[in-house]
Amino acid sequence: MNNTTSPELYYYKEITKTISKVVSPFILILCFIGNVLSFFVLISHRLRKQSTACYLAVLCIVEIGTCFTGLLRQFLIDAFKIDIRTMEHLITNSYYRTWICRIHIYLTYIFLRLSSVLLVVVTMQRYLYVSKKSTCTQKNVFMQVFSIIIIVCLCESHFFIYYEYTLSDTRPKVEQRMECTVDKERHIDYYKFRSEYYGKISLFLFTLLPFALMIIFNGLLIRTIHQSTKRIQSKKSSKKRNVTRMLLTVSLFYTILTSPASIYLALAPPKYQLRPWYVIQWTLLKLLFYLCHSVNFLLYCVSGSTFREEFLAMVLCQTSSSRYRHQSEREQPKSRFLNSFYRFLSTQRQRTQGT
Structure with a gap:
């Protein structure tokens, strides 16, 4: 059986590496340049007065962190056989490898969770503002973002506590494969929780629930903007629709591009990772997932006229007074x-x- 599957596994791995080497740098460059440009446009004098723009500016930083903790690691493994999560080529002490492993996987999941949570919060906040049920100042935005970061860090603290540089939990012990994972003999209860329950819990809390909330509040946003447009046709109403279109576009693409990877990761059992075709399937879904965090600048430009104006003004070095x-x-x-x-x-x- 091993003789027949080894060539097949090698074939899938080589295809996966080739795809990763070609596509990953493009996504990383697009992510960095696009989110940096978006950040500076969103904190411009005209846009930073809006609480929605402040949330989206924070989201730009989170998306850069998401790509450069997750996708960059995979690219370095495929292209140069360097794993920044364990630093096997640079560090020999297993104690230091364990700490690097914990820090990296902890930050990886924090950035992943913050992306969906921030999108939900900014959508809810936008609806409350447009419907005049609540107002939000910059001070409130900073306090809310700080609280969100603290809550997510606490929720994902188990990665920092239980993960270490130890024997692989998905491969036979005879292979003596070391990686950043959980020691299933020392932490039996946590290993069972992570293998059987954590994927489903995270699927509900950070995938299904955010998607449902985004759909509900975006629907309420559309209805509120439509009703206000019937009552009054003004520049302010047009501005509200402009920002709402940006949020709707980002939410739609986020749902389409990230849900396949989240569902696949939650439903695929650990033993399925040993199948030959798992490598290429998971890689393609991950690339689709990280692409979502790289295209927001293009989405903002397409759906937001105010964003385009501020971007052109920034490129042309125009100040508010000159405009x-x-x-x-x-x-x-x-x-x-x-x-x-x-x-x-x-x-x-x-x-x-x-x-």
């Missing part, structure tokens, strides 16, 4: 024409009264 001056200069000919026309009408009226 206002250019707008005034464009309006000056029209204003001079109207003033001359009004003076002409006033003169004609005076002549008529005089006669």
